[in-house]
Amino acid sequence: MPKKGNRKRLKFRVGDVCSESVTVADYANADPAVVKTGRVKKAVVNAVEKEVKLLCGLEASQGAVQEVLSSAISVTADSLESSDDLDQEEDGENKRKAARKKKNKRRKESIDGGEYPVDIWLVLSSYIRPEDVCRFSLICRNAWTVTCTAAFWSRLYRRHYHMDVDLPCRLQPDSIDRMCCLRARVIRSLFHLYEPFRLRVSKIPALPESTPTTLLNSKCLLFWVRKVSGTRPEAMWEFNFKFLKQVPGKHCSATSLHMPRQYEEVHTNPDSGCYLLQVTTLNFIFTPVVMGMTLTLFTINVSTDMRHHRVRLVFQDSPLQRGRKRGDQGGTQVVLDPVHSVKLMDWWHPQYPSSPYI
Incomplete structure (x- = not known):
């Protein structure tokens, strides 16, 4: 056979x-x-x-x-x-x-060829956790469109809102009715309301080790000094530098992401990609004007009294070119000594001073 x-x-x-x-x-x-x-x-x-x-x-x-x-x-x-x-x-x-x-x-x-309507994804979005919003938006285009709507962010806020939590005035439920910067306000509210996000903030060190690299070639958008009270008899001074991280060839605007025009106002965020460097000193120190300049050097050393820190910042008119050495010479220098504390905060941090538009 x-x-x-x-x-x-x-x-x-x-x-x-x-x-x-x-x-x-x-x-x-x-x-x-x-x-x-x-x-x-x-x-x-x-x-x-x-x-x-x-x-x-x-x-x-x-x-x-x-x-x-x-x-x-x-x-x-x-x-x-x-x-x-x-x-x-x-x-x-x-x-x-x-x-x-x-x-x-x-x-x-x-x-593979089936496509569910946006209404189905809107219903499913009511059951996802805040930390899974990015994963949910990557499922398909309709899921991403849902995360762009004002209804999605309003429901996310109301689902985790608690009256016992002390929220700033700009993050109260009355502000959620406004469309402008809605996404940014909800994200900032979650770092007050949502326990996993609150724990994440508490574990972040005041000054991460990657701070000098993170702020390199960042543009100083705003600079101000204010007097604060502390445990010492004399008042301390707080120097605030608001930096914008510049990434060549990349833009994070809603238009570059081809977002639907009716949702651009919801995703507007003037503080997107911004950091706040907060340096607290024991006394007032005169500093030159550095707004609009680019940070090319940032160092933290031990102060001369061996009990505090010394912060040195060097600003240039243009960003540091790739392959060149750091600009130790020339430019505008800001030396803060003695320093009591140094903090670096992202735009979503609870202590970050928000823009007046938010």
């Missing part, structure tokens, strides 16, 4: 037939796919006829040749009939596999 997957197609040429090339086994194991009707090819008939003439010496006796040929053909036909039954079973199995594969393909296309 022919084994599945081990059958070979036989090719006969009349000129290449010899006594060892045509055997009964070749016909018994012949591929039924070659001759579907059970008929033997003409090339095979000619090869068998020539072989019989050479073996039996019956070139003059045509009747004997026909007799031998008919017996060979009958053996071949019997083998083909038995092989046809097996071939029919294999064809049935192949058809079932093909139908199953086609059905799975249609099912996969229906899953």
Whole structure:
């Protein structure tokens, strides 16, 4: 019986037939796919006829040749009939596999090609956590569109709002009704209301180790000094530098992200990409005006009294070019000594002074 997957197609040429090339086994194991009707090819008939003439010496006796040929053909036909039954079973199995594969393909296309309306994603967004908003928006375009709507951010705020939490006036429920900067206000509110975000802020060090690298080539947007009261009899002074991190070739505006125009007001955030460097000194120190300049050097050393810190900032008119050394020489220097504390805050930090528009 022919084994599945081990059958070979036989090719006969009349000129290449010899006594060892045509055997009964070749016909018994012949591929039924070659001759579907059970008929033997003409090339095979000619090869068998020539072989019989050479073996039996019956070139003059045509009747004997026909007799031998008919017996060979009958053996071949019997083998083909038995092989046809097996071939029919294999064809049935192949058809079932093909139908199953086609059905799975249609099912996969229906899953991949299906697109749920925005209303479905809006309902699902009511059950996601604040830390999963980014993952949710990356599912598909409709999910991202939902995270751009004012309804999404309003529901997120009301879901985590508690009257027991002391919120600033700009983050009270009355301010949520305003469309402008709604997303920024809700994110800042969550760092007061949502416990995982509150714990995250408490674990952030006052001055991360990456601060000098983070503020390098940042533009000083605003600078102010204010007098604060502390544990000392004398008042301390707080120097605030508001920096904007400049990333060449990248813009974080809503227009560059192709956001729907009706939601641009919701995502407006004047403090996006901003940091606040807050340096508290024990006394007032005169500092030059550095607004509009770029920070090219930031160092923190030990003060001369060995009990406090010394902060040195160097500002240039233009950003530091890649591959060049830091601008220690020239530019405008700001030296604060002695320093009581140094803090670096992102725009969403609870102690970050927000813009008057938010």
